[in-house]
Amino acid sequence: MVKRGVKGKELRLLSDEGVEAIHNAALDVLRETGIDCYSEKILEVFEEGGADVSDKRVRIPEYLIDEATKKAPSKILFCGRDPKNDILLEGSRIYYGFGGTPTPLILDHRTDEFRRPTKKDMIETTLVGDALPNMDFIMTNAGVFDVPYEVEYLHELDVLFNYTEKPILYSAPGSYLARKYLEMGIAVAGGLKELQRRPFITLYSEPASPLMLTESQENIIEFAKANIPIAIGPMPLSGGTAPGTLAGSSVIGNAETLAGIILAELVNPHAPVIYGGWGLTMDPRSGICAYGSPEFAIGANTITAQMARFYNLPSYGFGGCADGKLPGPQSGAEVMMNALVAGQSGVNLIHDCGYLAGGMVGSTEQAVIVDDVVGMAKRIVQGVRVDDDHLAVDVIKEVGPGGNFMTHKHTRDHVDEFLLPELFDRNSFGTWQSRGAKETRTIAKERVEEILKEHKPEPLGQEIREKLSKVIKEGKKELITKQKEAEG
Amino acid sequence: MTRKEEVFERVEKSILDFDGDKAVEVAKEAINSGVEPVEVIERGVRKALETVGKKYETGELFIIHLAAAGEAANRAINEVLKPEIEKKGEEIHFTGKVLIGTVAGDIHEIGKTIVSAMLLASGFEVTDLGKDVPIETFVREVKEQNPDILGMSALLSTTIPVQKDVIEALQKEGLRDKVKVMVGGAPVTQEWAEEIGADAYGVDAVDAMKKARKLVGA
Known part of the structure; x- marks a missing residue:
């Protein structure tokens, strides 16, 4: 009962020569300049795998790149805890994801205040993501910051495992947290075999730009060993941590992603990886990562999807994210642009829906608005069906000049052809007025409250919940001991 | 002319x-x-x-x-x-002297580099220690250079606790009162700054520059 996503449109902004040029440029950079690895474990893997390692610099020959991209599978079944949420990453099928990595701030839908999110906030945002019909996989629009920093990720994972039945994509930097992430996944799945058969978790690992892998990327080693999917996506910023051009930024993003993929395939040939070779943008005026810019939309999606198709790998992109600080005209326009570009590009996993302020703010209110936008994007990408039934010549002849089609059975039979928004108001003007002339943000806030009141995902069994709590408890102890040792 | x-x-x-x-x-x-x-x-x-x-x-x-x-x-x-x-044995008059770096374990330094640029433009003397700066290096440089302000950035929630460790190390060495400490980075907040006993938090580069000026009374 896999949810087969709408097939995206494979928008092409790069010619075949352009794709090859970005590939060749990355090969050149990886071979000549190489990458710096701030991790003994990672250096060891590269050295044993045949890369040229001196000190922390790793230069990677072309054959390793070719082998790795060939070994990695082209399709991944990314499951939900509930099989009805399974998604199949293949070809140009598109799936949108609620949120991204933890945001340092949340826009409180009850008070309009920007503040530090707590575990309770993350539970609420996760419930909203789980309930929204167009969100196919779950990350976050909050973060758990009312716990010590060392155990933040463990608490965030705990929330995700408990409050969503959709596929979970999350970060867990470093080998320790990655092992804990796996341990929690195994507890919920009922064993490693079960988790491998139905992987309902995927790791997000983010190499550092320009051209660096750190101890954070040791998580790739752990997940590759366990044979659980890994999405790799660095965030090179044009003009900051990458050249000030979209093509240059894409070369850096491609090189870093390939380095991560090679690491995974050297650890475990055929390890499932998802390609996020993003060429992203820094606003040259302010220095922020410009999530809402048109260049970001095509660098993160169109170029990424084209490169992923070249390597025959599933792909990872961005959509539904904004630089606007509040839900409103700017953020609305930005999310429609990038959600639609992502869909048109046919990038498989489209994350960050609900992000505001260039990823600094998560918002459930914005996320429900974005869910409607994503619905529209999916609808547009679906396109138009043209066959005898849809051309409806017989019906046209039957009704004839001057008639109407409102009462015809054909009209009722095809009412599904039109997407009806969950949130956006398409009432007549009079109805809108008589129902209180509500502003979109008000409706969005009401929808959030409605979801929080009504939506109850299937809870995990008592025993599993206890296992998860135990991981957190042990984690707290171990992380603090580790720190003490480091200090001592 | x-x-x-x-x-x-x-x-x-x-x-x-x-x-x-x-x-x-x-x-x-x-x-x-x-x-x-x-x-x-x-x-x-x-x-x-x-x-x-x-x-x-x-x-x-x-x-x-x-x-x-x-x-x-x-x-x-x-x-x-x-x-x-x-x-010549003379001195340059700067707005203030700033020592700045990204903490150990963290190599995400573009934000810190932007803050450095902003401080330079505002007349500060800035020594940028770069990324992945060990705690001992911060302490040693504070001791040797005697800056007005020490700035520390961290992007990851796994490295942000190091800001606290540096402040504690400064205390241990009896240097904490000799320097104002500023912290920044995406996961950093005013509350965190207060919790670890930093003197100021810059939400972005412009804010950091304004707070730095305030700290040195410029």
């Missing part, structure tokens, strides 16, 4: 052209022609940075220009003017 003014103008222009090589070259020429290095800084370098700062405020120039002008200015100062001034 006097010959001296011409020299200042050339120094100023090299920085406004973001040309570090030229800035070093004209600074050397200035010294060779007998102009006081302190004057070169005040009437050439600083004037250029003020112009760049103003143009940034009005949106005419961007953060990338601010960073490039700052780098050119720093090269002229550090490679030519400062050694000359020290030879």
Whole structure:
């Protein structure tokens, strides 16, 4: 009962020569300049795998790149805890994801205040993501910051495992947290075999730009060993941590992603990886990562999807994210642009829906608005069906000049052809007025409250919940001991 | 225009052209022609940075220009003017002296680099320790350089606790009262700054510059 996503449109902004040029440029950079690895474990893997390692610099020959991209599978079944949420990453099928990595701030839908999110906030945002019909996989629009920093990720994972039945994509930097992430996944799945058969978790690992892998990327080693999917996506910023051009930024993003993929395939040939070779943008005026810019939309999606198709790998992109600080005209326009570009590009996993302020703010209110936008994007990408039934010549002849089609059975039979928004108001003007002339943000806030009141995902069994709590408890102890040792 | 003014103008222009090589070259020429290095800084370098700062405020120039002008200015100062001034046993008057770095375990330094540029443009003397800076290095440099402000950035929630460790290490060494501590980075908040006993938190580069000025009473 896999949810087969709408097939995206494979928008092409790069010619075949352009794709090859970005590939060749990355090969050149990886071979000549190489990458710096701030991790003994990672250096060891590269050295044993045949890369040229001196000190922390790793230069990677072309054959390793070719082998790795060939070994990695082209399709991944990314499951939900509930099989009805399974998604199949293949070809140009598109799936949108609620949120991204933890945001340092949340826009409180009850008070309009920007503040530090707590575990309770993350539970609420996760419930909203789980309930929204167009969100196919779950990350976050909050973060758990009312716990010590060392155990933040463990608490965030705990929330995700408990409050969503959709596929979970999350970060867990470093080998320790990655092992804990796996341990929690195994507890919920009922064993490693079960988790491998139905992987309902995927790791997000983010190499550092320009051209660096750190101890954070040791998580790739752990997940590759366990044979659980890994999405790799660095965030090179044009003009900051990458050249000030979209093509240059894409070369850096491609090189870093390939380095991560090679690491995974050297650890475990055929390890499932998802390609996020993003060429992203820094606003040259302010220095922020410009999530809402048109260049970001095509660098993160169109170029990424084209490169992923070249390597025959599933792909990872961005959509539904904004630089606007509040839900409103700017953020609305930005999310429609990038959600639609992502869909048109046919990038498989489209994350960050609900992000505001260039990823600094998560918002459930914005996320429900974005869910409607994503619905529209999916609808547009679906396109138009043209066959005898849809051309409806017989019906046209039957009704004839001057008639109407409102009462015809054909009209009722095809009412599904039109997407009806969950949130956006398409009432007549009079109805809108008589129902209180509500502003979109008000409706969005009401929808959030409605979801929080009504939506109850299937809870995990008592025993599993206890296992998860135990991981957190042990984690707290171990992380603090580790720190003490480091200090001592 | 006097010959001296011409020299200042050339120094100023090299920085406004973001040309570090030229800035070093004209600074050397200035010294060779007998102009006081302190004057070169005040009437050439600083004037250029003020112009760049103003143009940034009005949106005419961007953060990338601010960073490039700052780098050119720093090269002229550090490679030519400062050694000359020290030879004479004189001192340069800066808005304040800042030591800045990204904490150990973290190599995400672009935000810190932007803050450095902003501080340079605002007349601070900035020593950038770079990324993945060990706790001991922060402590040692504070001891040796005696800055007015120590700035620390962290992007990851796994590395942000290091900001606290550095402050504790400064306390242990009896250095905490000798320096103001500023923290920044995406996961950092005012509450965190207060919790770990930092003196200020900059939400972004402009805010960091304003807070730094306040800390040194500028």
